[in-house]
Amino acid sequence: MLRLVGIHLDVTSSRNTEEVIRESARRYHFLYERSPSISMVIGLDGRIQDVNGSFVAQLGYEKEEVLGQLTVDLVAPAHRERVAAQLARDLRGDSTPQLDVDVLARDGSVRTVLFSESSAMLFEGETPTGILITGMDITERKRAMEQARQQQQQLIQADKMASLGVLVSGVAHEINNPNNFIMLNGRICSRVWADIQPILRQYYEAHGEFLLGGMPYSEAQPRIGQLIAGIGEGAQRIKHIVQNLRDFARRDTGDLDRSVDLNGVVESSITLVRNLIDKSTSRFTLSLARGLPPLRGNFQQLEQVLINLITNACQALPDRERGIVVETHLEEDWLLVEVRDQGVGIPAQNLERILDPFFTTKQDTGGTGLGLSISYNIVKNHGGSLEIRSRTGEGTLAAVRLPAWKGGA
Known part of the structure; x- marks a missing residue:
């Protein structure tokens, strides 16, 4: 007598699960490739395993050019040390903050990429295989912010210069008033000295040496004229400097x-x-x-x-x-x-x-x-x-x- 023993195994559920997994993978791949963010898969050895379409489009590399490269080789030298330190923490699964990094594009330019905090750890089964990191190219935003900062600084500087102009004009006015007295009185002193010279000379010839301003007349006579002339020349120089200051501070059309x-x-x-x-x-x-x-x-x-x-x-x-x-x-x-x-x-x-x-x-x-x-x-x-x-x-x-x-x- 022949007996057959069969086992019936319903695999419908398993097939459904596999289809769900495949569909999930397709969706992940679609989102990964079409994402506007720069995305990279980095292995535990720090080398690039995959990059998405935005990485290729924004940095100019072909995918084959960068696969297998050390990630830090694409980073500007000044940033490599801190990127390597953060990448090591990411690969350990530690929480990490956002990080803006200067990345070397294929054409030699430098693009600033803001990488998001805490990368996603990838697994095969229970075994970690690498991490997924994503970032946005903020080069233009950073450039616009720098231009805005420069314009703000220029406005501050312009305001300082305007305030300085008001201050200089006020100081110039205050200096000019007493300087006008010096110039006027200097000219009067010069005429007085010229008028009194014959009298002093006659007195000196009749009575000999005498003190004038604490100095012997014979020494004072040639010097006093020079001193009075120096007062006038100094006052004229002050007037010239003040005028130049006022011209410099005047609001420019x-x-x-x-x-x-x-x-x-x-x-x-x-x-x-x-x-x-x-x-x-x-x-x-x-x-x-x-x-x-x-x-x-x-x-x-x-x-x-x-x-x-x-x-x-x-x-x-x-x-x-x-x-x-x-x-x-x-x-x-x-x-x-x-x-x-x-x-x-x-x-x-x-x-x-x-x-x-x-x-x-x-x-x-x-x-x-x-x-x-x-x-x-x-x-x-x-x-x-x-x-x-x-x-x-x-x-x-x-x-x-x-x-x-x-x-x-």
Whole structure:
């Protein structure tokens, strides 16, 4: 007798489960590939196992180029250490914060990616195989935020300058009033001294030596005239400085259509920073070419440029034995003004960024990093160029080229 023993196994449920798993995998793959976020699968050895379409599109790599590479090799060198430390925590399953990272794109540019906090651990069965990390390219957002910050700083600086203008105008008025008395009384004293000279001379010839202002007459006579003349010259210099300060502080209309004497701009700028020059160097040379044609522009704005350049030259000098040379000359249809110092010079890595807004090596002394950037824009708006050449230990040359105004001659 033949007996058959069969076992009936209902696999419907298992097939349904497999189909659910496959459908879930398809959905995951679709979302992974189509996600606008940059996504990477990183193995436990720190190497890239997979990247999604957004990674390829936004960073420019083909997928095959990066598979198997160490993740940190795609990170800008300055960020690699902190990225490696956070990646190690992620691979251990530790909670990690958001991290913005400068990533090297295929074309050599640097993109800033904000990676989300706490990556997802991936498993095969019960065994961890790697992590999934996602991030958003925030390069443009970061650039916009930096531009907004710079504009805000410029507004703050402009407000400071406006306040300074009001202050300078008030101080100039207060200085001018007593200085007018000095100038007037100096002229009166000069006339009185001239009138009294014959009387004093007759007295000296009749009676011999006598004291005048605590000094023997024979010594005082030649000196008093010089002292009185010095009072008048000093008062005139005060008047000139105050006028330059008032002109510098006056609200600028921005008009670039005026005839400007370049030598006059240089002389006015030197007057305003003369005290700083005298403190900084005993070897200051000014050489102004004669017969220069005018240029078309704005006197006050160009004066600001020269003040910035001369101030920088003074601050670069390590001692008063080092010199500064300011000179103007004409090259064909171009007016040139050069400020040359024998200072410490600018390192090559800083020279590349010296005209960038807010780049400064003088944070500790209140530097804002706006002086040269503003100067560059002023010169550019005048149709000219500003060039900075320097070598460490050999000094710096700041050269401004401006077009001569043939119609203003």
